Amino acid sequence: MRIIIFSWEYPPRVVGKLSEHVKSLATELAANNVDVNIVTYDDASTGLTQESTRVKTVRVANPVRTHIGVLTWVLTLNQEVERAASNIYYQAAKQIDLIDVYDWHFIPAAVTLKNGLGIPFVYSVESLEDHRSQALNTAYNMAIKSIEWLGFYEAQKISVQSDWMRDEIIRIYKVPQEKIVVIPFDNPSSHTKQILSLFSGVTGGAKIK
Amino acid sequence: MKDNLTVMMLSWEYPPRVIGGISPHVYFLSKNLAKQGVKVYVVTCDFPDAPAHEVVDGVEVYRIDSYKNPAPDFATWVYLMNLNMQKETATIAKKIGDKIDVFHAHDWLVANAGIGLKHVFRKPLLVTMHSTEMGRRDGLHTTTEKMIHETEAWLTYEAWRVICCSDYMISHVKWAFGLPNDKLVMVPNGVNTQCYNNSEADLSGFRSKYALPEEKIVLFVGRLVYEKGVHILINAVPKVLSKVNAKFIIVGSGYMKEQLLNIVRSMGLEHKVFFEGFVDEETLLKLQKCADVSVVSSLFEPFGIVALEAMAAKSPVVASDTGGLSEIIQHDVTGVKVYPNNPDSLAWGITKVLLDNNYRKQLRENAYKTVQEKYDWEKIAVQTKRLYESVLGEYSKSFWA
Numbered sequence: 001m002r003i004i005i006f007s008w009e010y011p012p013r014v015v016g017k018l019s020e021h022v023k024s025l026a027t028e029l030a031a032n033n034v035d036v037n038i039v040t041y042d043d044a045s046t047g048l049t050q051e052s053t054r055v056k057t058v059r060v061a062n063p064v065r066t067h068i069g070v071l072t073w074v075l076t077l078n079q080e081v082e083r084a085a086s087n088i089y090y091q092a093a094k095q096i097d098l099i100d101v102y103d104w105h106f107i108p109a110a111v112t113l114k115n116g117l118g119i120p121f122v123y124s125v126e127s128l129e130d131h132r133s134q135a136l137n138t139a140y141n142m143a144i145k146s147i148e149w150l151g152f153y154e155a156q157k158i159s160v161q162s163d164w165m166r167d168e169i170i171r172i173y174k175v176p177q178e179k180i181v182v183i184p185f186d187n188p189s190s191h192t193k194q195i196l197s198l199f200s201g202v203t204g205g206a207k208i209k
Numbered sequence: 210m211k212d213n214l215t216v217m218m219l220s221w222e223y224p225p226r227v228i229g230g231i232s233p234h235v236y237f238l239s240k241n242l243a244k245q246g247v248k249v250y251v252v253t254c255d256f257p258d259a260p261a262h263e264v265v266d267g268v269e270v271y272r273i274d275s276y277k278n279p280a281p282d283f284a285t286w287v288y289l290m291n292l293n294m295q296k297e298t299a300t301i302a303k304k305i306g307d308k309i310d311v312f313h314a315h316d317w318l319v320a321n322a323g324i325g326l327k328h329v330f331r332k333p334l335l336v337t338m339h340s341t342e343m344g345r346r347d348g349l350h351t352t353t354e355k356m357i358h359e360t361e362a363w364l365t366y367e368a369w370r371v372i373c374c375s376d377y378m379i380s381h382v383k384w385a386f387g388l389p390n391d392k393l394v395m396v397p398n399g400v401n402t403q404c405y406n407n408s409e410a411d412l413s414g415f416r417s418k419y420a421l422p423e424e425k426i427v428l429f430v431g432r433l434v435y436e437k438g439v440h441i442l443i444n445a446v447p448k449v450l451s452k453v454n455a456k457f458i459i460v461g462s463g464y465m466k467e468q469l470l471n472i473v474r475s476m477g478l479e480h481k482v483f484f485e486g487f488v489d490e491e492t493l494l495k496l497q498k499c500a501d502v503s504v505v506s507s508l509f510e511p512f513g514i515v516a517l518e519a520m521a522a523k524s525p526v527v528a529s530d531t532g533g534l535s536e537i538i539q540h541d542v543t544g545v546k547v548y549p550n551n552p553d554s555l556a557w558g559i560t561k562v563l564l565d566n567n568y569r570k571q572l573r574e575n576a577y578k579t580v581q582e583k584y585d586w587e588k589i590a591v592q593t594k595r596l597y598e599s600v601l602g603e604y605s606k607s608f609w610a
Binding site for chain 2: 063064065066067068069071072075076078079082083086087090108109111112113115116117118138139140142143146147150
């Protein structure tokens with residue numbers, strides 16, 4: 001199985017807890033013979049690419065430096081994510097089984113790659129705009145929510161860590177319950193097993209090499 | 210080998226959605242490319258009552274939901290619209306199979322969609338830069354303007370070729386984004402001559418609503434804003450009237466209107482200068498056909514389509530020697546060029562044209578011939594098709610092919 005993980009933070013870039021979480025998952029998946037590619041945001045202390053044993057990392061920087069807000073910043077960065085993911089796709093002879101997307105930032109890229117190249121994606125939810133903004137609902141928050149909605153709509157499966165988050169997504173976005181899988185992050189090895197079974201369900205049973 | 214060259218055109222406006230000059234440009238270019246056997250898809254923004262998919266003159270037009278995401282401001286709306294445009298275009302491209310040869314984007318308004326699609330499908334991206342943020346704003350003053358400028362720079366960086374509609378724009382774009390010469394191609398804007406042939410032949414009844422038979426008609430078409438230089442024309446009015454009896458008809462609107470009216474009133478020439486405001490398409494075509502001279506007194510003009518329209522309507526043109534106008538008009542042959550920002554020079558040009566019937570006839574004929582030879586959409590489409598082919602030739606030797 002060959003996958004790409006999209007996350008806007010990955011060590012050494014740490015914004016919240018997502019960074020370490022994605023790293024430990026990637027390492028676990030690689031240990032289980034999954035070919036893991038990370039596409040993440042540039043960090044001044046690293047190069048553009050990094051390869052550990054089986055986890056390959058590509059870092060992209062924003063082609064537009066001046067921005068009026070996080071939204072425009074994220075939206076222009078997505079084309080670089082598409083470029084990086086497409087390069088991985090073509091170099092791997094078009095054999096990418098799925099993309100795992102962490103939070104809303106790179107949902108636009110995942111949606112285009114799904115519709116253009118037929119790569120399914122899993123939307124892994126850490127947090128929601130409604131909770132971050134306390135349901136502020138300005139045009140700015142609504143725009144982010146509309147990107148989250150697009151992710152829920154287009155994703156093959158949605159992965160969350162708690163029943164509470166599953167219920168919140170159902171409440172706010174009216175997503176069918178069957179689409180959401182709850183995988184708690186209490187025990188790393190059982191967590192990885194459940195993620196693997198989620199992935200192979202999405203890819204229609206793609207073999208782990 | 211596949212049969213047709215296939216292009217996916219991205220534009221934020223396409224008829225009936227008309228905001229500026231890109232809409233008619235993309236309409237005529239696509240239609241004439243289709244006539245040349247190119248398979249053209251246009252992906253554009255939606256418009257009330259316009260279908261989501263239709264075939265217009267052999268062109269497949271798709272309209273996307275451009276207001277799907279709420280947006281806090283115009284620039285953010287553009288990037289969010291691009292998200293949907295890219296997603297929809299990717300879906301269409303996948304549905305029709307591996308058939309797209311090139312993506313062709315028009316202005317920064319579709320930059321993100323075009324750049325992403327280029328990488329996802331690994332096909333060359335061409336861009337037509339109709340204008341620049343620097344030119345529109347006369348510099349970069351705000352964060353939004355800088356962001357748009359950098360987006361334009363990014364788009365021209367990612368593009369295989371950058372098309373501009375005049376040599377003036379080529380040099381401007383080259384300087385603004387630091388582009389190499391061999392990346393820039395000049396393909397002029399076209400003008401539709403057909404619409405002028407279609408309208409009725411006898412316009413004397415129409416003309417009498419605007420001017421007395423002994424009065425010549427001097428026509429100005431443009432927004433009443435500083436850079437269009439309409440105030441230069443107003444200042445030239447008494448100078449012209451001292452030599453020839455004429456009526457000045459000003460079509461267009463803008464923030465300078467009140468100020469201009471006051472000047473005309475203070476000169477006591479309200480009976481000689483008419484402010485028509487916006488007029489409908491048909492009235493405009495007729496006015497252009499009736500005009501004994503069309504004046505383009507702009508201080509800044511990237512291309513100058515209004516001069517070409519006058520030439521297509523067989524109305525002699527007097528224009529200021531600046532920007533794209535300098536290239537369109539050949540002095541004494543296809544029109545009269547005058548010093549920009551100079552009412553005396555402008556009055557001289559207008560008077561010269563109005564007083565000499567033979568000269569007027571000559572300018573008319575030469576100008577119309579030039580329009581047909583150089584600014585004909587069919588020829589421009591052929592030029593554009595050749596450009597696609599040469600890009601594809603280079604592409605076929607790249608590792609993306």
